[in-house]
Amino acid sequence: MRIAVTGAGGYVARNLVPTLVSQGHTVTAVDGSPTLPWTAEAAVRAVRADVRDAPAMRAALDGTDLVFHLAARITLRQTDPLAWSVNTDGVRTVARAALAVGVGRLVHCSSVHAYDLASGVIDETSPRAVRAGLPVYDRSKARGELELARVVDAGLDAVTVNPTGIYGPVDHVGRLAPTNAVLRRAALGTAFLDVAGGFDFVDVRDVVAGLLLAARLGRTGEGYLLAGERLVMHEMLGAVAGLLGRRPPLLTVPFACARAIGVVAGPLSRRDGVDALSPAALGTLRAAPHVCSGKARRELGYAPRPSRETLRDTAAFLVTSGALRRTRARTGR
Template sequence: MKVAVTGAAGFVGNNLLNLLVEAGHEVTAIDRVRSRYAPEYGVTWVNADVLDVESMKQALDGAEVVYHLVAMITLAQKDDLAWTVNTKGVRAVAEAALAVGVRRMVHCSSVHSFDQSSCGGTLDEHSPRSVDASIPVYDRSKWAGEIELREVVDAGLDAVICNPTGVYGPADYGLSRVNALLRNAARGRVPAAVQGGFDFVDVRDVAAGLIAAGEKGRTGENYLISGHMLGMHDVVRRAARAAGRRGPLYSFPLSVIERVLPIAEPIGTRFGSDVLSRSAMSALLAAPDVDGGKARSELGYAPRPADETIRDFVAFLVTSGQLSRGGQLFPVASSV
């Protein structure tokens, strides 16, 4: 079967390409750059503009299924480009898919399209959405992108929406924020952590969930692609131990972080860092229990154990040259 993947050179994209090629599909990989780590055969790379319907029509022509992964991730409160890419980009791809007769579109949204602080402690597909103006632009734009998609679904497009939680694990040549933290822990460079937690999901399970949604999902439905709730202190300690390191000895209560945010956030912004920001801490402060039962029952989705992900990720860091067996960092040739 011929399929197309937008954002194919990214973290989720690379992992999805591998699964699709292994399954024997002919893949059109759509991105501005070509990944050096994608399968050598079975993939045709196309540079197309996800904000331009005509450009996307050409790229999607002949595809039966399209997986839309393109998104701009940011912790900023306002970012016009992120808003445009995460909303108008979804609509342009959807309209192009409808126009050329794509059988199904799978849109990779995010758990952040849900208002995690207003879900009452448990988050499922019926939880409140990220509409409040005080919520970071990424969260609001992911929900707005779903609204754009649903309008095209109403016009006749067959599409489903997946909402992964915090994505981590191998393979990642970037690294993502979470994976970068785990690499630092594997190097013994994280002496302390913050309390709080988040639902983390293996990127390979996300890729499998997207494929399952394309095959079994119901038109217009959302599916939370979840993993396991992990405390931040616990997850960095596991990464350190997997590399033979001791791991953090201390953890700071989130209440302490909240008190210093008014001072730390503007300082970080001045130096180009958003690590200590309300946007960065909001998910940890909310820490909802994500109910992935719908994806499990309807898609047959089953996330692997967290220990397996962390062990595999540390092993990947070593084999990819990003970490020596003694915990020393080695650079990689690319950050796609």
């Protein structure tokens, strides 16, 4: 099968593209960055293009049977014009291009953040992230899904998956995804404190499995939450530290104190690729919704692995990849 992957330089794609190649597919890897890790692969054609560029998207997707739209800009800011544009205009442009050139199906990788996390319990019927004051990432992901729905109404066969917090191997060693960057600090034994609360985290390999299942079995126009397991931050960081014989965090900070600490420590943590004390990050941990992936389990056969396996494999990856020898890690998807 001929498959296109947008956001091909990102974290999820780093796991998806090799899987597609191993299954015998030919892949068009679309990304705005000048270099991609698979340029030596005979089965991968690298295309440098902006997902908001309509002619470039039509050219890149022409002749493909299936598109995985992974391109997104992740940010913890309240406002970010580029993130809004990529996460909304980018979805619309890619979807319209797919419809125009006759792509058989598009699978859009959105996020649990497209839902209002303050809902408490989240399933596919829960309120969307449209409230004023929510982080721009949340609002833009919700709007991106609306843009896709309009193109589906025009005739595109598309489905959406909504992963929770993604972590696990394999990642970009030089710019670890946000949760992996936090786990790296625990693995180094330099996570002196953590914040009260937790979240639902899902292994990136299970996200890839969910994307492939949605491509085969998902119903047109439907969305599927891909949850993993709800983890308490203190236990999560302590588990990784313990696996490598490092000291676990010494103190769990209440949310009220964390906000005050974040004013001073936030800029320092961002310098090392960790933004766990930003208002958006703290808000996510405080909301700590229960995310239901029953629909994906019933309709797709989605079956995520236990968190202990992901934490073990992440600790091993951080060691074998050399990530623990680096002095800094930058966040990225």
